[in-house]
Every structure is written in structure tokens, then in C-alpha cells.
Amino acid sequence: MASLNGRSRLLIIGLDGATYRVLDPLFEEGALPNLKRIMDRGARGLLRSTIPVNSAAAWASFMTGKNPGKHGVFEFQVRPNPGGQRMIASSRSIHGDTLFQILSRHGLRVVAVNVPMTYPPHPVNGALVAGIPLPGSSRSWAYPESLVDELDRAVDGYVISLPWRDVLGNVKPFLEQLTVMTRKRAKATRYLMERYDPDVTTVVFVGPDRLQHCLWQLLDPNHARYQEREARQHHGAIRDYFFELDKAVGEVLAGVGEETTVLVLSDHGFQAAEKQLALNEWLAEENLLRFPRAGLWSLIEPLRQMENPLIWRLRNWWRSNARTLAPKPGIDWSRTTAYAPWGFQQGVSVNLAGREAHGIVAAGAEYDELRNRLQAKLMALRDPENGRPVVREVRFREDCFQGPFLDMAADVVLVPEEGFSVSPPPRLRSLFRSTGWACGCHERDGILLAAGKGIRQERFAPGAAIQDIAPTALHLLGLPIPDDMDGRVLDELYSPEAGFGAPEYEATSGSDGVEMQDIYTDEESRDLQDKLRGLGYLG
Numbered sequence: 001m002a003s004l005n006g007r008s009r010l011l012i013i014g015l016d017g018a019t020y021r022v023l024d025p026l027f028e029e030g031a032l033p034n035l036k037r038i039m040d041r042g043a044r045g046l047l048r049s050t051i052p053v054n055s056a057a058a059w060a061s062f063m064t065g066k067n068p069g070k071h072g073v074f075e076f077q078v079r080p081n082p083g084g085q086r087m088i089a090s091s092r093s094i095h096g097d098t099l100f101q102i103l104s105r106h107g108l109r110v111v112a113v114n115v116p117m118t119y120p121p122h123p124v125n126g127a128l129v130a131g132i133p134l135p136g137s138s139r140s141w142a143y144p145e146s147l148v149d150e151l152d153r154a155v156d157g158y159v160i161s162l163p164w165r166d167v168l169g170n171v172k173p174f175l176e177q178l179t180v181m182t183r184k185r186a187k188a189t190r191y192l193m194e195r196y197d198p199d200v201t202t203v204v205f206v207g208p209d210r211l212q213h214c215l216w217q218l219l220d221p222n223h224a225r226y227q228e229r230e231a232r233q234h235h236g237a238i239r240d241y242f243f244e245l246d247k248a249v250g251e252v253l254a255g256v257g258e259e260t261t262v263l264v265l266s267d268h269g270f271q272a273a274e275k276q277l278a279l280n281e282w283l284a285e286e287n288l289l290r291f292p293r294a295g296l297w298s299l300i301e302p303l304r305q306m307e308n309p310l311i312w313r314l315r316n317w318w319r320s321n322a323r324t325l326a327p328k329p330g331i332d333w334s335r336t337t338a339y340a341p342w343g344f345q346q347g348v349s350v351n352l353a354g355r356e357a358h359g360i361v362a363a364g365a366e367y368d369e370l371r372n373r374l375q376a377k378l379m380a381l382r383d384p385e386n387g388r389p390v391v392r393e394v395r396f397r398e399d400c401f402q403g404p405f406l407d408m409a410a411d412v413v414l415v416p417e418e419g420f421s422v423s424p425p426p427r428l429r430s431l432f433r434s435t436g437w438a439c440g441c442h443e444r445d446g447i448l449l450a451a452g453k454g455i456r457q458e459r460f461a462p463g464a465a466i467q468d469i470a471p472t473a474l475h476l477l478g479l480p481i482p483d484d485m486d487g488r489v490l491d492e493l494y495s496p497e498a499g500f501g502a503p504e505y506e507a508t509s510g511s512d513g514v515e516m517q518d519i520y521t522d523e524e525s526r527d528l529q530d531k532l533r534g535l536g537y538l539g
């Protein structure tokens with residue numbers, strides 16, 4: 001790409017969970033002047049997230065340009081093989097080079113700040129500050145490692161994540177903490193931009209995601225628990241947070257010149273979550289899954305459903321001190337044909353013989369018949385209270401994913417309807433329960449704004465996906481695209497006269513053959529599980 005000084009530069013601003021549903025009214029109110037300026041001088045459209053719709057899979061697809069079947073990360077937990085022990089995902093779980101590694105290889109200078117799934121940091125030609133998941137005790141969250149102390153000094157204690165459970169239900173301190181984190185992030189990013197003079201800067205602000213997970217019912221008049229008085233009471237404070245976020249965007253933007261192309265994107269959108277479907281309970285009702293006899297766990301289970309900081313602390317104590325006393329809510333595998341895998345994967349797996357540790361369903365006709373039955377039953381599932389459909393989309397995994405990690409995906413993948421989230425374990429007492437504080441959850445449609453030289457000034461048609469960002473970024477920078485990327489160049493963003501030319505591709509050596517390795521100590525794993533649970537990512 002031609003630019004005044006012959007150098008193309010790129011700024012990527014990630015707004016985790018950002019959605020036009022929230023941004024558009026704020027644009028109207030004039031609360032987002034910097035983002036609006038980007039939007040007004042460039043292209044605007046939707047950006048589709050991965051299935052399953054979560055930040056681990058989506059940011060991994062953002063960085064690799066690949067679908068989860070190829071990069072191997074479907075959620076914040078991974079397992080080395082279908083029957084294997086699950087472990088918390090890390091940057092080492094992602095197969096293939098990331099955008100930052102590819103740019104570094106081409107000699108471009110990179111600054112990457114808080115992109116999820118970048119811990120432990122890979123070496124780059126520049127600086128990388130890791131994002132979640134990140135063990136609280138770690139002091140190795142930046143590359144080069146000396147940046148940890150440097151950033152702590154530069155912004156008076158750097159903040160990577162938010163211990164938001166302590167402020168649950170307490171809107172004001174929660175938003176104050178978000179604001180502090182956001183300000184420090186912008187300041188640190190500017191610091192790194194000045195220090196490294198990068199060709200490509202990427203920074204992810206996680207504030208919108210955190211805010212919307214627990215305050216969606218104040219934002220969305222269609223939410224079942226929306227109360228006008230309460231919403232009006234908090235409107236100003238929420239708008240102020242987004243104003244701060246916009247200011248942070250402005251601060252980062254001020255660090256680049258006119259020749260820099262700017263992309264603003266989210267890893268997924270957001271929608272209401274009023275009820276949570278207990279998928280395993282449903283499977284049990286359909287006689288596809290059997291639970292063993294209830295144990296001690298069922299006595300303490302009601303505690304899980306309460307939401308206040310004291311109960312959180314008690315639960316944490318229970319987990320760390322009494323875990324051996326609590327029988328895990330198990331599954332009677334000898335009588336189970338289908339189950340919801342752990343984590344946030346939002347799907348159903350078949351207890352397939354030869355693949356699962358205690359598989360009983362034969363491959364071939366029996367497997368096919370069961371998947372068809374599951375699909376039909378899930379699509380027919382209704383909320384008994386009001387007859388609303390619960391599931392929007394049910395797909396077989398090979399229709400969503402391609403690549404060596406296809407076998408790690410649930411056999412049947414589903415996307416819930418607005419209003420519902422889906423939970424595998426823990427075992428619930430009923431099919432549905434209130435989502436409680438987690439009143440908002442992810443939807444597939446996120447945002448993409450693009451501005452800069454040659455970028456069209458218009459809305460582009462739906463069809464862009466998060467895995468398209470890496471190849472598009474490379475092309476905008478005049479670099480070849482590794483031919484194993486699944487994403488395409490988003491040529492709808494720029495005009496044919498812009499001079500970007502036809503995309504060039506470079507051959508890659510194929511699979512890197514890296515083993516999925518667990519890089520965390522037991523203590524770090526426990527800490528991370530706890531954090532991810534707090535973000536609603538683990539049951």
C-alpha cells in the first residue's frame with residue numbers, strides 16, 4: 001500500500017464484546033466522539049464471531065486467520081485428545097503462527113496489548129503484553145519481560161483483568177474499577193507506541209464485555225428483568241464508562257499518523273441472557289444421559305445459585321480446602337449416549353465407542369441417527385413458561401469446523417436464541433434457572449469499523465468474519481498471506497482504485513505438530529479456573 005512516507009501502518013483496536021445495540025444509542029447521544037469520527041470517515045459493518053461464541057476461540061481466530069478446527073482452541077479449556085484431561089488454554093494451545101509472529105518475521109515492529117490468549121507471551125519484534133487467561137501470581141506477562149516493571153512504573157500498577165466478583169451488584173465501584181483499568185491500558189499502549197515506534201499496534205479493551213455481562217438488564221428494555229427506574233438511575237454512570245472507553249480510543253488514536261489504517265472490532269456481540277438451560281439435565285430428561293445417585297454435592301449445589309461476594313468467598317474456600325470432600329457431579333457413562341462437554345462449548349457430544357473413554361454409541365448409522373435426533377429435539381425445545389424457542393441453530397461439527405482439531409469439538413454445536421444461555425455442568429435442579437448476575441451473553445454479530453487511506457466510506461454488507469481480519473491486515477500492509485489461513489481478504493472495505501492490488505499468498509509448511517502442553521502449575525490452574533468461573537466461562 002502506498003503511503004506518504006512509503007510505510008504502511010496499522011492500528012487495531014479490539015473492543016471485547018462491543019455491539020451496535022449499545023454503541024448506536026451512544027453515538028446518538030454524542031458519548032463516543034472518537035469512535036464516531038472513525039465510523040464517519042470509514043467503513044462500517046458486522047463482524048461474525050466463531051462458533052462457539054466465546055473470546056478464547058474468537059481471539060485465537062483473529063490472531064491466526066483460522067477456524068477453531070485448525071487452531072485448536074474452542075474455548076478457555078482445551079484437552080489434548082477427546083478422552084484426555086482438560087486444561088486451561090494458553091497461547092501454547094494455539095496451533096500455527098499468530099499475526100504478531102508473522103509480522104515480526106517480515107521485520108515489522110509490533111506492539112500488542114492484552115489480546116486474550118497471548119499468555120505466556122511469544123517473542124515478537126517489539127512488545128507484547130499478555131491478556132487473559134493469566135495466573136494472578138505471574139510476573140512474566142510481557143515480552144520482553146523487563147516491560148512488566150517498566151509498565152507498572154509507567155502507569156502506577158498495570159491492570160490486566162478485573163476481580164469483578166468483589167463488586168458484583170455494586171454498579172458504581174464496578175464501573176470505577178473498569179475505568180481505572182481502561183485508562184491505564186490506553187496510557188500503557190501510548191507508552192509502548194512511543195517507545196517502540198511500531199508498524200502495527202493492537203490493543204484490546206475488555207471493558208464492554210465485562211460491563212455487558214453483568215449490566216445488560218440495565219441496557220436492554222427487552223430484557224425480562226429490565227426495570228425502567230433502575231435503568232434510568234444507572235444510565236449516566238454507564239454512559240460515562242463508555243465515554244471513558246472512547247477517550248481511551250482517542251488517546252491511542254492520537255499516537256498514530258494520518259497514514260495509519262485503523263480497524264476497530266469486537267470478538268463477538270452481545271444479547272440478553274435471562275435463563276440458563278442445563279443441557280445435561282435436558283439430556284437426562286430425554287433419556288440420553290444418566291446421572292449417578294445424588295451425593296453430597298447436591299446438598300451444597302444450591303449455594304452455587306446465590307450471588308453475593310460472601311458466598312463467592314465461601315465457595316472459593318470450599319473449592320480450595322474441601323474439594324476432596326465433594327463428589328463431582330458425575331455421569332453414568334455405561335447408560336449415557338450423549339452429554340454436554342465441560343466448559344462453555346455450547347454443544348452436545350456423543351459418547352462414541354472407540355473415541356470416548358467409556359463410549360457406547362457405535363460409529364456409523366447409530367451415531368448419525370443420534371445426531372439427527374439431537375438436532376431435531378434441540379430445535380423443538382421450548383421454554384415451558386412461555387413457549388419460546390431456546391435454540392436458534394444446531395449444526396453438525398463438520399459443517400462449522402475443518403482441520404486437525406475437528407475431533408475436539410462437540411459433535412453437535414448449537415447457538416442459543418436471544419434470552420438463553422446454555423450450561424453444561426454443574427448439575428442443576430431444574431432444566432432452566434435464572435442467569436442471575438450474568439444477564440448478558442455473547443451473540444455472533446460483533447462490530448467492524450475501518451478507516452484510512454483507500455478505505456471506503458460506507459456500510460458494507462454482512463459477510464465479514466473474525467478469521468478474515470489477519471489476512472486482511474496482512475494484505476493492507478502489502479504482505480503475503482500464509483496459504484493455510486481460512487479467512488479471506490475483506491476487499492469490500494476498500495475501493496479497487498485504492499492500489500492494494502490482488503492478495504498474494506505464501507506457502508506454509510502445514511501442521512506445526514506442536515503438542516498441546518499444560519504450562520500452568522496446579523496452583524495457577526486453580527487460580528485461573530476460579531477467574532474464568534467468575535467471568536461465567538466455567539460452570
Ligand SMILES: [Zn+2]
Pocket residue numbers: 017055209210213442
Ligand atoms: Zn464475555
